[in-house]
Amino acid sequence: MQIEQIYTGCLAQGAYYITSNGEAAIIDPLRETQPYLDRIERDGVKLKYIFETHFHADFVSGHLDLSKETGASIVYGPTAKPEFEAIIATDNQLFEIGNIKIKVLHTPGHTLESSTYLLIDENGKNHAIFSGDTLFIGDVGRPDLAQKAASMTQEQLAGLLFHSLRDKIMTLTDDVIVYPAHGAGSACGKNMSKETISTIGNQKSNNYALRANMSEAEFITEVTDGLLPPPAYFGMNVAMNKKGYDSFQEVLKHGMNALSVTEFESAADETGALLLDTRKNSDFAKGFIPQSINIGIDGDFAPWVGALIANVKQPILLITELGREEETVTRLSRVGFDNLIGHLKGGFESWKNSEKDIDTINRITAEEFQKQVKIGESKIIDIRKESEYAAEHVSEAYCKPLASINDWIKDINPDEHFFMHCAGGYRSMIASSILQARGFRNFSEIEGGFNAIAKTDIPRTDFVCQSKL
Template identity: 80%
Template sequence: MQIEQIYTGCLAQGAYYITSNGEAAIIDPLREIQPYLERLERDQVKLKYIFETHFHADFVSGHVDLSRETSAPIVYGPNATCEFECVSATDGQEFTIGNIKIRALHTPGHTMESTSFLLIDENGKEYAIFSGDTLFIGDVGRPDLAQKAAHMTQEQLAAILYYSLREKVMTLADDVLVYPAHGAGSACGKNMSKETVSTIGNQKATNYALRADMTEAEFVQEVTEGLLPPPAYFGMNVALNKKGYESFENVLHLGMRALSVTEFEAAAEETGALILDTRKNTDFAKGFIPQSINIGIDGDFAPWVGALIADVKQPILIVSEEGQEEETVTRLSRVGFDNLIGHLDGGFDAWTKAEKEIDTVNRISAEEFAKKVKIGESKVIDIRKESEFCTEHVEEAFSKPLATINDWIKDINPKEHFYLHCAGGYRSMIAASILEARGFRNFTEIEGGFNAIGKTNLPKTDFVCQSKVLK
């Protein structure tokens, strides 16, 4: 028996590849399936089952394409209704893969179909649980994502999750391994650990939501407290996972169409496509195609695309570093952005060589900022998360998280200058590009963000340990 966790940092997502005696199972696969097909062939094993822990909201799974290519059935838990052929397992139903078994444990609460899969090894021992979004390392799944579909409140779903954990998960032996669907950085929980594997015993000892003396009321209050609104694209990804989607190969073909400068410009005018520039923020600041939005491929690319573009049907034109076109298309497809017109052949260099109009961002160093800013007089907007802001910030700064820019941008006074920064420059350049695309020019962005500002002698609030802030 072999278990491999295939972790994708950009999505903070874990897929699982399991083999035993010539057969395999894959749990919560990513959209692009070629790596799985190559692995199956290399290991000379047959894919027997594709297990899905629930209808994912934060990414588009590869279950449909993978089943089409391998004929392996897709297995969900109870309450799962698909618009393609799938198995809706009963609670406790077992599936044999080689010399091992996988038992479906219906664990609703995150969503009503949420199901954990318990692996029983060749000796009959309960060995590992693949907990999906029911149990994370240090956290549990948020109970507010399925409210509309389940016609229930988040408090009602949280109460169901309380009993799922205590009756199905916490009753397992302490040495059973815990393999969750997500880790730190995912929007599917509040405060996940950076660790991606644990044990039941460790989680009972350290996870706030698994305290032995915790009442249902306390659990509901703590799990629902401080939940941020889910990204707008979540509902659209759920629909794609339920109904099916365009083949990844077709999406890749569309995104890999190389457009000349003339074709690119014409496509932008004719389709109303969003121009997505995935270069580093340092390069984008020096010059970009007017109206472009910068979300760098080297950061938390896919989650920010989903959070800020929101509509997965939005037509997109890509500007990337040469050689990164396929990676960009792949990451966009993982969160359901399939309406790709193509990419600029030759990248931004081709645009400048054609002597087309370019735009820039007014960016200064942290040292210049420290010299120019007047605390109490100048307006400083900090777009980090509230928890980061509460930890430490420039005195008199305003907290305006990037995730809510579509809400606070309408309150910007176009005649009042302000300084803009995040932690390191990635998020503030996203914000700067959105601001400029909407006609705002009255700001200065700070290179290096608060990481660089912290090294200056500008007055800042007292440092507070972030773990205390999160509590």
């Protein structure tokens, strides 16, 4: 028996590849299937089942393409109603893969169809669970995402989750391994650990939601407290996972369409496409195509695309670093942004060399910020998360998280100058590009963000460890 966790940091997502005696199963695969096909060929095994823990909201699964390419059956837990052929398992149903078995444990709460898959090894021993978004390391799945589809409140779904955890998962022995679908950084929970593997015993001791003697009412209160609004693209990803989607190869073909400067400009005019520049923020600041939005590929790229662009049907034209076109298309497809028209051939340099108009960002160093700022008089916008701001911030700075820029941008006075920063420059350049695309130029963005500011003498609040907030 072999179990491989295939972890994708950008999405904080874990897929699982399992083999036993010539057969294989994959749990919660990503959109691009080639890595899985390569493993199957390498190991000389036949893919028998593709298990889905639920209809994912934060990424588009590769179940459909993978099933077409291998003939493997797609398996969902009870109550799932996909609009394609799949096995809808019953609670406690067993599936054989070589010499091992996978047992379906229906664990509703995150969604109604959510299921945990229990792996029983060659000796008949409970070895591991693949818990999807039901149980994370240090947290449990948020119960507010499926309210509309379930016709239930988040409190009612939390109640279901309470019983799923205690009746199905916490009854397992302490040595059973826990393999979750996500780790820290995912929006599917609020307090996930950076660890991606644990045990039932460890989670009983360290996961707040699995405390002994915890009442259902206490669980509901704690699990629903402090939930941030889900990213706007979540509902659209659920629909794609449930109804179906275009083949990844088709999406890749469109995205890899190399357009000359003239063709790129014409396509932008004709389609109204969003110009997405995925270069490093330091390069973008020095020059970019007017109206383009910068979300750097070297960062939490896909989640920020989903959070800020929101509509997965939005037509997109790409400006990437040379040689990273396919990577960019792949990562966009993972979160359902399939309407790609093509990319600028030769990247930004080709635009620059054609003597087309170029825009820049007014980026200043932390040292220049120190010379120019007047605490108590200057307006300073900190676009980090509220928890980062609460831990420590520049005195008198406003907390305006990037995730809610579409809400606070309308309150900006275009005649009032302000300074803006994040932690290191990645998020503040995203915000800067959005602001300038919407006509605001009355700001200075701070290179290096709060990390650089903290090395100056600019007054700051006392540091508080974020884990204690």
